[in-house]
Amino acid sequence: MGGLLQQLRGGRLMARVMRSTSWILLGYGGSQGLRLASNLILTRMLFPEAFGLMALVGLVTVGLMLFSDVGIAPSIAQSKRGDDPDFLNTAWSIQVLRGVILFTVACGLALPFAAFYDADELATYLPIAATGLLITGFNPTRIETAHRHLLMGRLTVLDLTAQLVGIVVMIVLAWWLQSVLALVLGGVVTALAKLVLTWAFLPGAANRFRWEPAAVRELVTFGKWIFLSTAFWFFASQGDRAVLGKFLSLESLGIYNIAFFLAAFAMQLGTAVTGRVMIPVYRDAKHETAKIAKLRFSISGVVLTLLLVMAAAGPWLVGVLYDPRYAAGGAIVTLLAVALIPQVIGMSYDQAALAAGDSRRFFVVSASRAVFQITFLIVGVSLFGMIGAIVGIALAHLLTHPVIVWLARTHDAWDVRHDLVCALVAGTLGAAIIRWHWDAIVALSALS
Template sequence: MEALVAKFRGTSLDARFMRSSVFALGGYATGQVLRLASNLILTRLLFPEAFGMMALVSVIMQGLAMFSDVGVSPSIMQSKRGDDQKFLDTAWTIQVVRGVLLWIVACGLAVPVAALYGEPLLAWILPAAGVTLFISGFNPTRLDSANRHLLLGRLTGIDLAVQAISLLLAVLLAWYLQSVWALVVSGILSSAMVLLAYNVFLPGQRNRFQWERAAASELIGFGKWIFLSTICGFLYMQGDKLLIGKFLTLEQFGIYNIGFFLASFPLLMGGMMTRKILIPVYRERAPAESTENFRKLQKMRLVLTGGMMAITGGVSMAGVVLIEVMYDSRYIMAGTVVVMIAAMQMPQILVLTYEQAALAAGDSRRFFVLSAARAALTLGFLYMGLSYGGLFGALVGQGIAGLAAYPFVVWLARHARAWDPKHDAIYGCVGAAIIVLALWINFDAVAELAAL
């Protein structure tokens, strides 16, 4: 026990990695429990159409944010000037201007999007929801500094406290308003509380408007590929909602989104951990520098992938039962969606720990190539699946797209000398076994979805 505790102490990279992993994993898991509890309550206060509406709004807001992402956060995390206040203030200035422009664009898109989806209420909801992008633009760079140095304890506590208060507000507003506006208003209040909490409780200097030419040049030079990568990342991560939202009714789309939330939390958790933890680790312990670095990263990768596959596999096998226990009969189809989505995410989990190697080395161009390939493959197989097999075909198409993207991941990982074929062979077999077992356990439900 003393030896285990000792690994968490001190300021070494290993100690910070261990502490940050625990904080990131614990914080994310706790946050998902809070979200799940809120969803269970909200599904009894609101109708499925409300969740379908907010799913569309969420996709659009994420699209705006990702289509304008210039890589401020990863740039701060990997840059040699990441602790220079002039660099940080220039990055913050770019971020604020971006937030203002995003809100203006959200207002401009409101009417066309409402007409496209045939939902007049979107014309009012989108400008209101866009306020969250405006507020988030003022978040201090102290947030990125904490991630840069793997100091996630206080940051995790702040996020959880704000999330708990926000979810309580959402439930109270849903009970009082009985409409989708409860989710919109609670989102705005949540963004405001996050901004206030970061400014009050995170250590560091207050950001001020500043424009240093050298800092701006570095940020833009690195960020231009991140900008293109995040566009592709949006299509890769949200393409299912954009296409499926046009094929399903709003009620069915709301049910799909409930299933997606439950099935995707392990993959989203893994993505969050790799973004927050592996960029600093790859930066300070580049695998190309020594065999020792590669072996230590190999051990971290084996643990992270194994944990994510175990959780995802459990969710996939128990998907139908989980939905039956937690939700009422209106959401029963979501159980099969959970089974399929979680199973089809195994190829993505297999390679998740490689993605940040390029960014840590400052190679945002290769990261863009991988993102573009994934986006094209995902949209292509998703569309073919929807065309020939409906919702079931779309879910299978996402799994095939993950497999097809594997050569591009290997190409990126090999260039950074991070590729580990032993890891891929072991977990490739584990992932295939999990998929077969999950489909066998839930065969009747899967067959029913395939017959629709």
């Protein structure tokens, strides 16, 4: 990225992009480092089933967030009224109302969800975890204003501080309670810490309740497709836990969840960067195609390199970091990391649609990915267990890519050279890594 930095330093927008990207990398790297450290401590205090239960709790809370997302963040990022106090306060009021509704719905789902997954503890843990949804609804729109203007420094520090507070509480409670309750309460404390810190230390006017009809209309018009997109994104991002939680034991689901954290690190890093910087880039520099192409190549190159390193080192890394109960996770890391290559190649294009206010095509991509992923996950895990499920994920991403290309071509964002080079290099290396770890991958068929 060094050469790219020199080439982009001249433009004010691109300079802000690079600064923001640096902060995102620091923030995401710090966040994942904290998560890894907490995982290493917590896996020695708790049991694999605890992480399986927590995956199911997260399935509901994250699912509700996605099923109710009305696109407030991208609306503020792309709207001409994104700095208007009336617009921001109306958006915040909708967000608060949403948090109250989510808390109520989560509490109502606790008993049926516990019965469906045959895990009675969920009836107790879900209402507690849902408190975090209620708290998050009161987060100030100053967070989204910082994203809109690519001013990430202070926000990154506050996010990491909130996460650290939550992790410390989680570890202390795990030592004291020896229960999944420690993980649930830690999540609530993290949400509360972020709320307090962002209200206290982010610059800007405090939000107040406001309901301006014009702002509501704009938010709803843009957000209706975001709502549908994120509802389908639930199946794409959480569908693996939903399906595997029904077909596999809590122990195997817990091992998968730990492995996914390692395997998806690079892909989620790339998603964090593209999701925050590409909308302003497409919005304000859409004619600077050469610079955008170099930025895209740079992001994809870094993310794919990290993904392939994780695929190659997965079994060794899990063996070093975790105790023997999690040994099967090493092969899962390898297979998952390779399966995510197609998603990484196309991850920057959908932001072009959002930057242009085209949330409808963004929805089509999300819906396609979700339908493919759930279909191939169910077929794969039914026929071939864990291996079949992960291969299903890879096939879903491959079949989604032509839909992403359709979106990108519509907004003059598709870079065929980028896709071909990345697919050829990363695909070849990924296949070689799978062949190298083939025996460990085949052994995954024993998981149930």
